[in-house]
Amino acid sequence: MPRILALDYGVKRTGIAVTDEMQIIASGLTTVATRELMPFLEKYFHDESVEMVLVGEPKQMNYSASESEVLIQEFLKKFSEKFPQMELKRVDERFTSKMAFQSMIDSGMKKNKRKDKALVDEISATIILQTYLYK
Template sequence: MPRILALDYGVKRTGVAVTDEMQIIASGLTTVPTKELLPFLEKYFQQENVELVLVGEPKQMNYSASESEVLIQKFLQQFAEKFPQMELKRVDERFTSKMAFQSMIDSGMKKKKRRDKALVDEISATIILQSYLYK
């Protein structure tokens, strides 16, 4: 069975999470500089069987699009051109950063490690993936 990959897209870096082959467990994979995201995905898709990519959809509390949506739309267009056969879905990502930070606290992670924004992005991507899998 192919994997599902989730992206917490950001201006500077993008968190990446992926399922196991049975699509049961969501795990953080890495954080990639956003400018290197498409080459990273190309290499990953060559190595792993992925059937679906989830991209976080940032929304305001009133459900309107956030400011970063313009950048995400540009990425989505580039993604569709580069990977026309890959299915892509959007997933509401409100509160994922706060949830990621809280999970770091709950797990007993030291304060210095919690300041690692790349780790927060990776955990956020994992939460996006979990919300899709377990809904």
């Protein structure tokens, strides 16, 4: 069975999470510089079977789109042109960064490690993926 990939898209870097082949477990994969995201995805799709990509949808508390949505829409257009057969879905990502930070605290992670924004992005992508899997 193909995997599902989730992206926590950001201006500087993008957190990436992926399911196992049975689509049961969501795990953080990595964080890449956003400018390197398309080549990373191209290689990953070549090496692994992926049936769907989830992209976080940042919203304000009143459900309106956040300022970063414009950049995400540009990425989605490029993604769809490059990978026209790949299914894309959006997942509400409100609070994922706060949840990621809290999970770092709850797991006993040291303060220095919790300052690693790349790790927060990867955990946020994992939460986006879990949200989709367990809804």
